[in-house]
Amino acid sequence: MGAAWDGRGFVGLIQALNEAMQAAKAELNGLDSALGDGDHGESLAAAFADAAEKAASLSEPSPAAVLQATSQSLLNRMGGASGALYGTLFLRMSLAVKDRPDVALEDWQAALSAGLAGVQARGKASPGDKTMVDALAPAVVAFASATDLGGAFAAAAGAAQDGAAATAAMVAKFGRAKFAGDRAIGHVDAGARSVAILFVTLHEFWEGQYGEG
Ligand code: ADP
Numbered sequence: 001m002g003a004a005w006d007g008r009g010f011v012g013l014i015q016a017l018n019e020a021m022q023a024a025k026a027e028l029n030g031l032d033s034a035l036g037d038g039d040h041g042e043s044l045a046a047a048f049a050d051a052a053e054k055a056a057s058l059s060e061p062s063p064a065a066v067l068q069a070t071s072q073s074l075l076n077r078m079g080g081a082s083g084a085l086y087g088t089l090f091l092r093m094s095l096a097v098k099d100r101p102d103v104a105l106e107d108w109q110a111a112l113s114a115g116l117a118g119v120q121a122r123g124k125a126s127p128g129d130k131t132m133v134d135a136l137a138p139a140v141v142a143f144a145s146a147t148d149l150g151g152a153f154a155a156a157a158g159a160a161q162d163g164a165a166a167t168a169a170m171v172a173k174f175g176r177a178k179f180a181g182d183r184a185i186g187h188v189d190a191g192a193r194s195v196a197i198l199f200v201t202l203h204e205f206w207e208g209q210y211g212e213g
């Protein structure tokens with residue numbers, strides 16, 4: 001069992017993400033209702049349910065094919081600004097892993113960096129703007145500082161959680177939460193929280209599949 005994920009590993013990962021997003025639906029809806037329209041958990045759960053089904057039905061599930069199918073589900077089922085951003089994240093990751101039969105540390109690093117770049121190019125948000133970028137950017141930096149895949153997923157999960165928690169102190173510059181002004185202070189951003197859940201799930205899935213003991 002090597003420390004690299006093949007296409008089957010990615011199918012399992014999308015299934016794990018689906019379970020995590022179903023479990024987090026109420027929490028994410030709650031965060032989004034404080035500052036937005038309350039649909040973030042619902043739309044992510046619907047998109048990942050669709051993605052898990054699509055991934056499972058791929059006849060040749062290469063890593064790129066699974067990520068590409070997931071990006072389609074996010075774009076089509078999530079809708080809105082965040083669907084385009086989440087879709088871009090997975091599409092850029094898919095393009096970055098290209099025709100690799102499995103994805104090891106360097107490819108994961110490149111894929112996540114490309115995903116972050118895509119989200120920022122599309123959404124224009126920087127760290128500090130109280131968006132998903134506040135969890136994603138520190139996670140990508142932390143990931144790149146590690147020397148093995150398990151350490152990288154652990155570091156990224158921790159950084160994403162800290163980044164999401166830190167959004168409580170911020171005023172939003174993008175999305176519906178922008179209209180809340182100072183009223184946003186004290187509330188964690190829904191998209192930052194969902195990205196933290198994504199990285200925690202990645203880490204847990206890695207531990208379950210490939211971790212030592
Ligand atoms: P919608 O606002 O269309 O209802 P969601 O509720 O699914 O979409 O997602 C809202 C989340 O999207 C926010 O909490 C924020 O993290 C993220 N978001 C919104 N606009 C941007 C942007 N321009 N860049 C990055 N993230 C954004």
Ligand code: MG
Binds near residue numbers: 036037038
């Ligand atoms: Mg919303």
